[in-house]
Amino acid sequence: MIDNPFYAPEFHGPYELFSLGDFVLEEGYTLRDCRLAYATFGELNEAKDNAILVTTWYSGTHQIMRDVYIGPGRALNPEEYFIVAINQIGNGLSSSPHNTDGTHAMAGFPRVRIGDDVRAQERLLRELFGIERLELVVGGSMGAQQTYEWAVRFPEKVKRAAPIAGTARNTPHDFIYTQALVETITSDPAFEGGWYEGSSGLRSALARHARIWSVMGFSTEFWKQERWRPLGFASADDFQVGFVDAYFAPMDPNDLLCMAWKWQRGDVSRHTEGDLAAALGRISAKTFVMPIDEDMFFPPRDCAAEQKLIPNSELRVIESTGGHLGLFGFEESFIPQIDRHLGELLSS
Amino acid sequence: MIDNPFYAPEFHGPYELFSLGDFVLEEGYTLRDCRLAYATFGELNEAKDNAILVTTWYSGTHQIMRDVYIGPGRALNPEEYFIVAINQIGNGLSSSPHNTDGTHAMAGFPRVRIGDDVRAQERLLRELFGIERLELVVGGSMGAQQTYEWAVRFPEKVKRAAPIAGTARNTPHDFIYTQALVETITSDPAFEGGWYEGSSGLRSALARHARIWSVMGFSTEFWKQERWRPLGFASADDFQVGFVDAYFAPMDPNDLLCMAWKWQRGDVSRHTEGDLAAALGRISAKTFVMPIDEDMFFPPRDCAAEQKLIPNSELRVIESTGGHLGLFGFEESFIPQIDRHLGELLSS
Numbered sequence: 061m062i063d064n065p066f067y068a069p070e071f072h073g074p075y076e077l078f079s080l081g082d083f084v085l086e087e088g089y090t091l092r093d094c095r096l097a098y099a100t101f102g103e104l105n106e107a108k109d110n111a112i113l114v115t116t117w118y119s120g121t122h123q124i125m126r127d128v129y130i131g132p133g134r135a136l137n138p139e140e141y142f143i144v145a146i147n148q149i150g151n152g153l154s155s156s157p158h159n160t161d162g163t164h165a166m167a168g169f170p171r172v173r174i175g176d177d178v179r180a181q182e183r184l185l186r187e188l189f190g191i192e193r194l195e196l197v198v199g200g201s202m203g204a205q206q207t208y209e210w211a212v213r214f215p216e217k218v219k220r221a222a223p224i225a226g227t228a229r230n231t232p233h234d235f236i237y238t239q240a241l242v243e244t245i246t247s248d249p250a251f252e253g254g255w256y257e258g259s260s261g262l263r264s265a266l267a268r269h270a271r272i273w274s275v276m277g278f279s280t281e282f283w284k285q286e287r288w289r290p291l292g293f294a295s296a297d298d299f300q301v302g303f304v305d306a307y308f309a310p311m312d313p314n315d316l317l318c319m320a321w322k323w324q325r326g327d328v329s330r331h332t333e334g335d336l337a338a339a340l341g342r343i344s345a346k347t348f349v350m351p352i353d354e355d356m357f358f359p360p361r362d363c364a365a366e367q368k369l370i371p372n373s374e375l376r377v378i379e380s381t382g383g384h385l386g387l388f389g390f391e392e393s394f395i396p397q398i399d400r401h402l403g404e405l406l407s408s
Numbered sequence: 409m410i411d412n413p414f415y416a417p418e419f420h421g422p423y424e425l426f427s428l429g430d431f432v433l434e435e436g437y438t439l440r441d442c443r444l445a446y447a448t449f450g451e452l453n454e455a456k457d458n459a460i461l462v463t464t465w466y467s468g469t470h471q472i473m474r475d476v477y478i479g480p481g482r483a484l485n486p487e488e489y490f491i492v493a494i495n496q497i498g499n500g501l502s503s504s505p506h507n508t509d510g511t512h513a514m515a516g517f518p519r520v521r522i523g524d525d526v527r528a529q530e531r532l533l534r535e536l537f538g539i540e541r542l543e544l545v546v547g548g549s550m551g552a553q554q555t556y557e558w559a560v561r562f563p564e565k566v567k568r569a570a571p572i573a574g575t576a577r578n579t580p581h582d583f584i585y586t587q588a589l590v591e592t593i594t595s596d597p598a599f600e601g602g603w604y605e606g607s608s609g610l611r612s613a614l615a616r617h618a619r620i621w622s623v624m625g626f627s628t629e630f631w632k633q634e635r636w637r638p639l640g641f642a643s644a645d646d647f648q649v650g651f652v653d654a655y656f657a658p659m660d661p662n663d664l665l666c667m668a669w670k671w672q673r674g675d676v677s678r679h680t681e682g683d684l685a686a687a688l689g690r691i692s693a694k695t696f697v698m699p700i701d702e703d704m705f706f707p708p709r710d711c712a713a714e715q716k717l718i719p720n721s722e723l724r725v726i727e728s729t730g731g732h733l734g735l736f737g738f739e740e741s742f743i744p745q746i747d748r749h750l751g752e753l754l755s756s
Contacts, residue, residue, distance in 0.1 A: 247616060
């Protein structure tokens, strides 16, 4: 356990904790008192058939999903749906290296897989709310990995699925990209094998980690067109310092590494002995596959190749010069596209 | 000066040295006994009108240009042309941080710009060979930066130009990408501000530098299609260890940093107070702008935007899943395309 004031309701808004008790992970370790942090929006109806699950991405929490994706008048409308946003394991609010005591604290935290998150989320929804079927599962990036995992693992429980800017089986290039992120942290002597005293000594490492996000997270046009200017920055470096570096600076390095390991290994074909077509063929959900056109590491062609393997699916490409991090919704045109596609999906 | 056996004829093939004497750099420092390493192929005719200049890229030397781009029966045919391949300053064969003595040794090496290389190359060609006009200037990546600089700075001396996979004015994204490369080295405590005893302590840093090349240097499809397999590797990591890491491992870190600084600031519009259209409008050379379709950091659209500003030019896109590092010619289809375009250019 390491104190980190960032992971608190004052930064992320209110949330609840659900304990799974001792939770056995796919890699064969038992996470004691495994907790999921979640937030709900709207009311569950009596038939319990208006539930939507919103998942989270690398470094993200329910906060950004709440602020950018959910709201009255939006596709994810809490006046119509009961929306549950569940924080992924390792994201700092749910059980994570930095907030775990004992054997599994910090560098001792066990390896977690996307499948662990999805099994844990399924239990939360069923045991806490009695939800047996979801109108929609939706998430971006690693949230898309969880969305695919839901649709393949629990086909009967997922009526619709909207994986945004992510893949069902992580690509080799994505693995290498994530590894470069990982090594900015693990190569720093202050990392001490994950047993650092505090994370302030790792601020430089986190900045290097952020700068690799700068290279891959946006698009070449984002930088060329100076799209950071309308966001209130005076130069590209000002934007990197004030937005990209600042975003990651308060985070716990081990927490990021926990998520990175999981991201690298997201793969629904683990259910079908490596046969991706067989895994995706299991999906019964109506699925909108929603890549971002300028995404440098989940390029549309990778997503399109998977979409072709999903029976009842459509490819819906989002246009955004923001690239992958367009997910943050900082470009005005982004959210209307999301809402249009999710609205169509929900009414189909 | 630091001993580095890699920078020797046994690894790069024979070359000559030309001394410029004391050479004043654009940044206002005097490089004493500035030397250019060069190699020639073919014979200069009496009229001295069959000369071609071949430039080098980041980390590259005349060796790869000789082995991959030049040869009998090729567009760059030494039976027809007098081909001079000149190593850029900082590449380890020409004057570079690691092979310089005194004040300018190692971290004391002054900042060098693309314009310095081009002025130095012009002197070599004129003073040593009496060459006043070039049939062609051609180079890839940073070699393309030098090619553009030649065509803008000395329009009357360049009859044809072929910048491959590079830009006339470096893009903001490219700057950020290169900075991420730089920081893998400068952030390592063993770097000691550039005053390391030997570079073996920086092997890990050089490997991280290499791994960022893995992320950006190829294409997402290169990794997905396992295009490393025909190159004789058993896994993606085997390829990274055996090809990418191994390529950079013997190099001098300060030499790489010298080239990186130069790359980041390549900009022909320095001649025209920042007006890129005016700079490129000066070019009288018949110019083929040759981006690689899958290049992640010199994407065709950046090159196409520049090509439109060059009076007598054509856009010739090279198709290569190899991405930027397709320049190495490891994909069978790459060199025939280069030869076809250069052949057409030379016969026009």
